[in-house]
Amino acid sequence: EAGVTQSPTHLIKTRGQQATLRCSPISGHTSVYWYQQALGLGLQFLLWYDEGEERNRGNFPPRFSGRQFPNYSSELNVNALELEDSALYLCASTLMATMGTDTQYFGPGTRLTVL
Amino acid sequence: GENVEQHPSTLSVQEGDSAVIKCTYSDSASNYFPWYKQELGKGPQLIIDIRSNVGEKKDQRIAVTLNKTAKHFSLHITETQPEDSAVYFCAAQRKLTFGTGTRLTIIP
Numbered sequence: 001e002a003g004v005t006q007s008p009t010h011l012i013k014t015r016g017q018q019a020t021l022r023c024s025p026i027s028g029h030t031s032v033y034w035y036q037q038a039l040g041l042g043l044q045f046l047l048w049y050d051e052g053e054e055r056n057r058g059n060f061p062p063r064f065s066g067r068q069f070p071n072y073s074s075e076l077n078v079n080a081l082e083l084e085d086s087a088l089y090l091c092a093s094t095l096m097a098t099m100g101t102d103t104q105y106f107g108p109g110t111r112l113t114v115l
Numbered sequence: 116g117e118n119v120e121q122h123p124s125t126l127s128v129q130e131g132d133s134a135v136i137k138c139t140y141s142d143s144a145s146n147y148f149p150w151y152k153q154e155l156g157k158g159p160q161l162i163i164d165i166r167s168n169v170g171e172k173k174d175q176r177i178a179v180t181l182n183k184t185a186k187h188f189s190l191h192i193t194e195t196q197p198e199d200s201a202v203y204f205c206a207a208q209r210k211l212t213f214g215t216g217t218r219l220t221i222i223p
Contacts, residue, residue, distance in 0.1 A: 004158070033211065042121075042204060043159070045211040058211070090158050101147045101208065106158035 004107035012113045021076040021110045025093030032074040038087040050097040081114045117142040119207050121214025129222050136217045138205035139187040145207040148188045153202045195221045
């Protein structure tokens with residue numbers, strides 16, 4: 001069974017640009033979660049999507065947004081990039097749509113560098 | 116909101132010894148506590164989890180204990196091996212809150 005996949009592996013942008021990150025969940029999983037992992041810090045919850053809808057978001061500004069497609073894959077968009085957005089962005093999927101009570105399976109992440 | 120504190124931030128142990136990592140949480144309604152292992156360049160991988168109706172769970176060399184009254188839970192790794200070297204994260208997952216991680220180094 002294929003795990004969670006993310007693309008691209010690395011992404012380099014300049015300040016003010018937009019970044020788009022992609023995630024494909026495990027087959028059969030309908031919920032997708034996005035996290036930001038800045039260097040030396042833990043995982044910060046960004047967004048949760050299930051069945052195409054945004055179900056919850058963490059304490060991040062509106063320039064962090066995303067969507068979930070009918071095939072349950074997801075996209076994270078970061079507008080007006082700032083230097084402090086440089087981080088590893090992780091995607092996770094779960095089988096059940098109960099936030100916080102189901103096992104999360106993580107992808108390898110996308111390393112975003114903002115210059 | 117939920118707050119999860121994890122200690123220590125770094126831990127070095129001799130190969131074969133035991134390692135213990137502790138986390139405390141603030142939300143008494145939290146009921147699911149997973150532990151993740153993150154190796155360099157990879158995403159976190161679940162290694163063990165515990166739910167609030169259980170006090171202890173063991174899987175080979177790894178065990179987790181939960182004290183709901185004191186609101187803390189711990190990861191125990193026995194007979195450590197070099198491949199245990201990684202960053203470990205705890206989580207009080209009801210509010211998707213993670214600890215800040217423990218970098219475990221096993222000294223051969």
